[in-house]
Amino acid sequence: MTSLSPQPYKGTRDYYPEQKRLQNYIFDTWKRVVERFGYEEYGAPILENIEIYAAKSGQELVNEQTYTFTDRGGRTVAIRPEMTPTISRMVAARRQELAYPARLYSIANFMRYERPQRGREREFWQLNVDMFGVDTLAADVEIISIADAILKEFGAKKGDYVLRINNRKFVHYMMAEYLGLDAVAAHQMIKLFDRRNKIDQQAFEEQALEILGSEQAGDLEKINQIIAAQSIEQLPEALQHVSAIEEIKTLFDGLNKAGVDGAIFDATLMRGLDYYTGTVFEAFDTHPDNNRSLFGGGRYDGLVGLFGAEPISAVGMAPGNTMIENFLEVHGLLPQNTSKTDVYVVVVSDEALDDARGIAAELRSSGINVEVDITGRKLDKQIKTAVKKGIDYLLFVGPQDVATGEYSLKRVENEQEEKLTVEQIAEKFST
Amino acid sequence: MTSLSPQPYKGTRDYYPEQKRLQNYIFDTWKRVVERFGYEEYGAPILENIEIYAAKSGQELVNEQTYTFTDRGGRTVAIRPEMTPTISRMVAARRQELAYPARLYSIANFMRYERPQRGREREFWQLNVDMFGVDTLAADVEIISIADAILKEFGAKKGDYVLRINNRKFVHYMMAEYLGLDAVAAHQMIKLFDRRNKIDQQAFEEQALEILGSEQAGDLEKINQIIAAQSIEQLPEALQHVSAIEEIKTLFDGLNKAGVDGAIFDATLMRGLDYYTGTVFEAFDTHPDNNRSLFGGGRYDGLVGLFGAEPISAVGMAPGNTMIENFLEVHGLLPQNTSKTDVYVVVVSDEALDDARGIAAELRSSGINVEVDITGRKLDKQIKTAVKKGIDYLLFVGPQDVATGEYSLKRVENEQEEKLTVEQIAEKFST
Numbered sequence: 001m002t003s004l005s006p007q008p009y010k011g012t013r014d015y016y017p018e019q020k021r022l023q024n025y026i027f028d029t030w031k032r033v034v035e036r037f038g039y040e041e042y043g044a045p046i047l048e049n050i051e052i053y054a055a056k057s058g059q060e061l062v063n064e065q066t067y068t069f070t071d072r073g074g075r076t077v078a079i080r081p082e083m084t085p086t087i088s089r090m091v092a093a094r095r096q097e098l099a100y101p102a103r104l105y106s107i108a109n110f111m112r113y114e115r116p117q118r119g120r121e122r123e124f125w126q127l128n129v130d131m132f133g134v135d136t137l138a139a140d141v142e143i144i145s146i147a148d149a150i151l152k153e154f155g156a157k158k159g160d161y162v163l164r165i166n167n168r169k170f171v172h173y174m175m176a177e178y179l180g181l182d183a184v185a186a187h188q189m190i191k192l193f194d195r196r197n198k199i200d201q202q203a204f205e206e207q208a209l210e211i212l213g214s215e216q217a218g219d220l221e222k223i224n225q226i227i228a229a230q231s232i233e234q235l236p237e238a239l240q241h242v243s244a245i246e247e248i249k250t251l252f253d254g255l256n257k258a259g260v261d262g263a264i265f266d267a268t269l270m271r272g273l274d275y276y277t278g279t280v281f282e283a284f285d286t287h288p289d290n291n292r293s294l295f296g297g298g299r300y301d302g303l304v305g306l307f308g309a310e311p312i313s314a315v316g317m318a319p320g321n322t323m324i325e326n327f328l329e330v331h332g333l334l335p336q337n338t339s340k341t342d343v344y345v346v347v348v349s350d351e352a353l354d355d356a357r358g359i360a361a362e363l364r365s366s367g368i369n370v371e372v373d374i375t376g377r378k379l380d381k382q383i384k385t386a387v388k389k390g391i392d393y394l395l396f397v398g399p400q401d402v403a404t405g406e407y408s409l410k411r412v413e414n415e416q417e418e419k420l421t422v423e424q425i426a427e428k429f430s431t
Numbered sequence: 432m433t434s435l436s437p438q439p440y441k442g443t444r445d446y447y448p449e450q451k452r453l454q455n456y457i458f459d460t461w462k463r464v465v466e467r468f469g470y471e472e473y474g475a476p477i478l479e480n481i482e483i484y485a486a487k488s489g490q491e492l493v494n495e496q497t498y499t500f501t502d503r504g505g506r507t508v509a510i511r512p513e514m515t516p517t518i519s520r521m522v523a524a525r526r527q528e529l530a531y532p533a534r535l536y537s538i539a540n541f542m543r544y545e546r547p548q549r550g551r552e553r554e555f556w557q558l559n560v561d562m563f564g565v566d567t568l569a570a571d572v573e574i575i576s577i578a579d580a581i582l583k584e585f586g587a588k589k590g591d592y593v594l595r596i597n598n599r600k601f602v603h604y605m606m607a608e609y610l611g612l613d614a615v616a617a618h619q620m621i622k623l624f625d626r627r628n629k630i631d632q633q634a635f636e637e638q639a640l641e642i643l644g645s646e647q648a649g650d651l652e653k654i655n656q657i658i659a660a661q662s663i664e665q666l667p668e669a670l671q672h673v674s675a676i677e678e679i680k681t682l683f684d685g686l687n688k689a690g691v692d693g694a695i696f697d698a699t700l701m702r703g704l705d706y707y708t709g710t711v712f713e714a715f716d717t718h719p720d721n722n723r724s725l726f727g728g729g730r731y732d733g734l735v736g737l738f739g740a741e742p743i744s745a746v747g748m749a750p751g752n753t754m755i756e757n758f759l760e761v762h763g764l765l766p767q768n769t770s771k772t773d774v775y776v777v778v779v780s781d782e783a784l785d786d787a788r789g790i791a792a793e794l795r796s797s798g799i800n801v802e803v804d805i806t807g808r809k810l811d812k813q814i815k816t817a818v819k820k821g822i823d824y825l826l827f828v829g830p831q832d833v834a835t836g837e838y839s840l841k842r843v844e845n846e847q848e849e850k851l852t853v854e855q856i857a858e859k860f861s862t
Contacts, residue, residue: 016525042445045444045554364467368467
């Protein structure tokens with residue numbers, strides 16, 4: 001029989017304990033921050049009926065990137081590529097029973113069929129944070145404040161990132177009123193703006209001209225003015241006083257009051273997904289080695305209504321684990337990666353194994369994490385295992401120690417050793 | 432446009448905050464117990480190449496229950512129906528780098544295409560706990576001790592469950608030597624034993640006779656003797672002294688020393704999966720309303736070797752969330768289900784919103800979970816929301832309170848109210 005491949009499925013990652021500890025650090029940090037804001041955790045199935053994405057997630061995601069198949073009962077299903085349609089479905093299903101504002105979060109895995117590359121894996125994990133039932137900008141302010149609080153909780157300092165902000169109503173005005181594009185051309189132009197950082201200026205202008213058509217070729221000038229604007233005041237005069245700009249100003253005012261610095265207006269920010277209806281934003285890494293979007297979000301007031309419920313307004317965001325990992329790496333913010341096991345019990349000779357296990361049980365009942373070496377190997381091999389696992393304390397248990405009731409506890413880090421009773425050890429770790 | 436269905440995919444469950452809190456209680460309890468024994472968490476992809484199940488998981492699981500499909504690159508993949516092949520693959524891939532004994536655990540979701548019923552969902556969550564690299568029964572003792580410790584940590588008392596124990600080597604001896612069955616008939620008989628509690632005695636005997644064939648029909652008597660045996664001593668004399676029975680006795684001896692009561696020998700216990708090679712066991716609920724297997728495990732020494740590595744011995748188990756939920760329910764062990772949000776800030780009038788948010792930010796910086804009502808609704812509606820969410824403390828913030836610097840903190844449970852400064856509130860929750 002030929003042997004099986006030990007490699008994981010293409011584009012996915014095995015998380016061994018060392019990698020999983022880093023992932024857990026990211027998950028725990030997300031959890032802590034959103035729970036401080038009163039968000040409650042939910043869970044959802046990994047499979048959904050395909051229709052919920054077909055409606056609003058955008059053609060590329062559904063047709064090219066979704067893992068879709070037909071189940072044994074003939075249903076066309078997809079492994080979720082994102083959470084927003086799912087949580088909208090869940091809110092629609094319990095719209096009468098939920099308490100509003102509903103503040104909800106989840107940490108879950110997703111799959112997209114993409115060419116694997118740095119920061120992009122076929123299976124990835126996201127925090128999804130969403131507020132339902134508040135149609136004022138107070139909700140948008142809160143979500144963006146949480147984005148800011150999360151990055152700060154990871155140790156990021158001012159200037160490590162910016163929060164780029166735009167509004168889909170303003171985008172719509174730009175495309176339809178200011179540039180005079182019809183719905184199809186506007187949609188194409190939005191997608192082109194989305195790709196702007198991935199292509200050069202010449203390619204951008206060529207494609208923009210194609211969308212504009214010859215009779216509007218002069219509008220390329222207008223587009224370049226919009227791109228050049230670093231603030232609302234630098235926008236063309238005709239765009240500065242539309243109502244969507246007032247909305248953006250109100251949002252910035254709220255962010256200032258909430259102590260969020262580092263937010264900037266960006267008229268070219270679109271965010272790919274079709275369901276956004278108001279504020280859109282993204283956190284952007286300013287580090288030269290990782291100069292890219294970290295995550296984003298925005299308002300999507302139309303999605304819950306697709307599930308046969310009255311519309312319920314919604315705003316949310318979704319940071320992913322890989323992007324956060326890259327961010328921590330380039331900014332030197334990776335945490336110390338240490339084992340959660342407190343003590344490794346080295347069994348000095350076989351006849352002490354039962355006693356070693358008894359001592360371990362006693363320490364565990366005090367809430368200490370204790371691993372016992374049950375292999376009967378030589379001492380040096382047992383010690384090597386503990387060191388390899390990154391466990392900081394060794395406890396030696398042999399027949400003589402059992403006779404005296406005192407045991408050697410040795411710290412790997414500084415090689416310091418002390419003789420202690422089991423109660424003394426329990427006490428040491430409880431403080 | 433017709434509206435989309437708000438129902439989850441058939442056989443899966445949406446976990447709203449109330450249900451998710453119970454799931455988290457189960458996950459946290461699992462985590463705490465296994466980490467006390469020094470197990471480290473890992474993570475693995477939701478998709479695997481189909482071959483890793485084809486080898487050893489059994490025909491039924493692969494052909495009838497697995498979610499299998501072909502990806503956009505032509506690979507045949509499966510949503511994992513269990514973790515054992517995956518963690519064996521992962522150990523094989525890093526067999527040189529890992530420290531042994533490798534004690535590993537994960538909490539993850541799985542899918543099986545089954546008819547949904549009580550305790551059985553198409554998507555379910557499992558704790559997987561496995562030890563690699565120890566071929567003595569000391570490892571089996573530890574895994575079964577952890578099974579026992581988990582049920583006790585959930586509040587189970589002696590007699591609420593039994594741990595049924597058998598050994599595949601003994602099963603093999605019974606089938607091949609004692610009953611004289613060939614490999615095919617032995618496999619069929621094992622599957623029949625597995626179904627024994629789902630069919631009546633007559634159906635069992637008919638099917639047993641079919642497997643035995645007419646020339647061995649007399650062996651039905653032997654089978655009924657095995658089924659009737661409540662202990663090793665009650666087995667037919669010819670089975671009592673085989674080496675596999677010595678192994679079982681050694682295991683029981685270890686379990687007694689480890690303080691595991693409630694373990695019993697059961698010669699009819701098979702456990703469905705084909706990869707088990709030694710000890711098999713299951714935790715069985717003794718409650719009349721849930722008289723069924725809760726979870727199981729065993730030794731599977733041959734699996735890592737399938738991935739081109741030298742064989743590495745392994746023993747593990749996998750409790751699932753739904754079975755544990757049912758167990759907690761029938762035994763009255765469900766935990767109190769309360770919100771993790773400590774304080775709900777009721778904003779008395781709109782002009783106090785900024786102050787309310789400032790106070791919330793201050794309390795959050797002390798580690799308190801605070802939700803602010805940003806809706807501008809009437810007081811009674813805000814209070815109703817907090818109560819519906821199960822938050823126990825209301826903090827009232829109005830312009831007058833801001834002026835005095837003292838705020839009403841009201842406990843929902845007993846309606847007691849006190850006037851406190853922000854620092855006093857922070858202090859109250861930190862103790």
